[in-house]
Amino acid sequence: MDARTTVVVVTWRGRDHIAACLAALAAQTRPHRTVVVDNASDDGTAEILADAGVEVLRLPVNAGYAGGLAAVRPTTPYTAWLNDDAVPEPDWLARLEDALDARPDAAAASAHLLRPDGATQSLGVRLTADGHGYDSDETPVFGFCGGAALLRTEAVGEIPADYFCYYEDTDTAWRMRLAGWDVISVPEARVTHAHGASTAIGSERFHLWNERNRLRTLFRCAPRRVAWTQLARFAALTAVLPLRRAKPDAPNFRFRLRVRVLAEVLARVPRPRADRASRARVWREWT
Incomplete structure (x- = not known):
């Protein structure tokens, strides 16, 4: 079976967790292309990636999560966004692909992100009355969580690279809905997520x-x-x-x-x- 998904992993100083992420990707039950975008890491991440056997795009400066995503131009029908501190279960990609295959009206599928203690972090993103996007543990969802999601490549459009970090997922999901697409949640596609390993939440x-x-x-x-x-x-x-x-x-x-x-x-x-x-x-x- 040919790979139908390009998994994009953006990393910055990911030495302590990128290996676990890549090992989990190597264990996926569906073939895929993996592209790691290294945001000019200076902590030894580059050396780990050199031995990982995956395609690496090393940027000259730290362009953030949004900038890293925007630097890749996938040609596969699906594109997966996966945080470098996320560890998907072996059937993660298969469940997401099957979900979008069954829903031709949906442009994106959000995975089930769990904290290291097993508690749900996100099933997707909700939208508040003042326009805040926030992780939700309920369905249906307005948008997907960019920490682990599968998108139809044709529906992604222009990722706001200048955001650097945060809301690039809400913006992308919102534009998908504006174009008439749906966004779904796939609770069975499970991912353990350290959350905030690269950025200090609350800083x-x-x-x-x-x-x-x-x-x-x-x-x-x-x-x-x-x-x-x-x-x-x-x-x-x-x-x-x-x-x-x-x-x-x-x-x-x-x-x-x-x-x-x-x-x-x-x-x-x-x-x-x-x-x-x-x-x-x-x-x-x-x-």
Whole structure:
């Protein structure tokens, strides 16, 4: 059987976990092509990859998860996104391929990500009333979790490489829905995920990317009134923060970080990726 899927693994300083990920891919029951994008790792990851027997695309700088995904141009019918700290079970790819084969109306299938203790991390992504994408343990799902998912290559479109990290999966799933595709969850396709091995969850950089990319995705995919309303709310809270005596200690409530988010969003307001009616329909159905 010929490989129908290109599995893209983006890594950065993945020395401590990339070997387990690649071993799990080698044990898959379905043939596939594996491409590892190395984001200029300087911790010995390159040496591990040199001996791993997989195709490696080494970037000259760290382009982030989104930039790494965008650097690969798969020619197979399916493309899998897999985090370098994720360890899929042997039938992971087979279950995802079978699920999309059975659903020609679906553009992506989200796997079942589990934490190391066995608890569910994600069955896919839900969408909140203010446009936040978040991991959900319930189905149906709005979008897929980019930590482990299978996508129809023809439906992926332009991955927002400048996001660097976070919301590239929500943006891609949203554009799929705007184009009339469905996105499904496959709970039987199980993956153990360390979650946050490459980025510090809750750090200042995490919140910068998270807040900025949420707003960018709204401008790309949501009704314009929603995007501008959420931007205005973000700006209003930012403006009053210096006047408040008591405020949360979380990095996303730091004035300097929020000003940077606003500056980066306003510097290049994204253009809508679909007509007004499609954006209104998807927003109405899923928030």
